Amino acid sequence: MLKNDIVDTIRQKALWMRRRAFTMVFDAQLGHPGGDFSAIDIIATLYFGVMHYDPRKPDMPERDRFIMSKGHATGALYTALCAAGYYPEDWLATYMQPNSKLNGHPNRNYLPGVETNTGPLGHGMPVGVGIAIAGQLTNSDYRTFVLTGDGELQEGSNWEAAMTAGHRKLCNFTLIVDRNRLQQGMGTEETNGLDPLDDKFRAFGWDVKTVDGHDVQALLDVLSTPPSGRSKPLCVIANTVKGKGVSFMENKASWHHGVPNADQFETAMKELV
């Protein structure tokens, strides 16, 4: 596929994911749509332009791994896995319903394609580092991608894992920070500031790239570069907009776990085209 076609495909998938995720949240009257929308372009780029996997063989040892460390953004993850072919679309309609496989936070024992259970923050990085070490031990070529929120980086376990990744030069490991600058109540910098985030990761022994987290072409360029030329783990700081794609949601912390009423849902669907 030509590069422009890939970018178009990713954009189409991301649009479908936004519409479908917002429908899930509207139907359930539960969810975290603001964080879904800031992450969706990143996740769509990974699944439809970067990662190697086979939805028919979710346990294939050589698969690339993706861990959604900000596990509350299930609207983004569940729609991506569905679009990638791990399960049929009718599963999405059960989101958060009693006994659904689509819990409010992902469970690998319920859903194919989920690599580890997340929800409490600061869990994805250590697990991802373990997967990357296993890849080194077995001389495997697979890559491990972890997406964290930015506020999530206030959890100390991330920095324990960041030290290990830097120390062991895990070039097969990529962290993507969904840098929307908002946590559930207010801005990250007002709460417990993260800047200068790039310098922090460099000091821990990482390569750091900063991109526009909604520019599919830019994401594709930085994420699809094979790790063979690197000697360090890669941190991609993806500058994003919480609630991206819906005018009344953008950059509003209240949409962290806000849910739409019927009018808001209708308006959003008109904008998401």
Next chain:
Amino acid sequence: MAAPAVKHEGTHDCRDAWARTLEELAAQDPRIVAVVNDSVGSSKLGGFQKKYPDRLVNVGIAEQNMVGVGAGLANGGRIPFVSAASCFLTGRALEQLKADIAYAKFNVKLIGQSSGVAYGELGPTHHSIEDFAWLRPLGSITVVVPADSWETVEAVKWAAVHDGPVYIRLSRMPVPDIAVPDRVFRPGKAELVREGSDVTIIACGTMVHLAVAAAAELEAGDISARVLNMATISPLDESAVLAAARETGAIVTVEEASIHGGLGGAVAEHTAGNLPVPVERMGFPGFVPTGSVEWLFEHFGLTAAGIARTARKAIGRKRG
């Protein structure tokens, strides 16, 4: 770190059995790796490190990361044995044990070293007497507490082939071998160490040999005490507990742990709901005062004489 525990004739530090067994298993199965938090020495993994330097993942003093890395190694097809002082492994990384290991059901083996009050004088920050109460509700983690070197070897071998998370709780206190003819390690099952009809002493780990000595002392006073080695705390061998309640009418539990939520708690929960009989729980009521392991055992009655005394009390509480 604490001074080495006093070693008596005929006793063994179960950590030696653990380390030897892991090295043997690693020679047979390349998937086996060890994960530590700067705990190579206290886990006795120096030999493993020499033989398999690449397969020893030392994350430094970072227990949350250590447990998460263990889960990730399991995702990558390895069989990780995550070994650290049990106070830090379970206390510092409890949410990782819950979310990454128990809830996610990763095939990770957790080895809690120097558990209970093994660190004696170092105090409650370094004691691990809460671990049973923390891990029991996590369900999918099988909690095994070997009583001696033989059982340690068998538990480690079993854990390596069992598909699921396991917590093996070891001491650094040298213990004698438990004398049971033709022993077979059966995870999830109580081991009948001694038959008896007046009372049942249910013990685990370092307390089993003391329970046996207590039963001998009781026998001299014409009291017939059954002794069960409850090496698996979770899941509990409920049928053995019910049989003890039905057939002996009184139970004493003995563990080098808090009396809240551990072996005693499990036995009391099960008997209360099914066949209420007197249950006396021996262990520690909370944070303990400063003292050596030996002094702490004596102070809290965790001796043959203390257990025998409690057994008589339990018998005295029987109805009619």
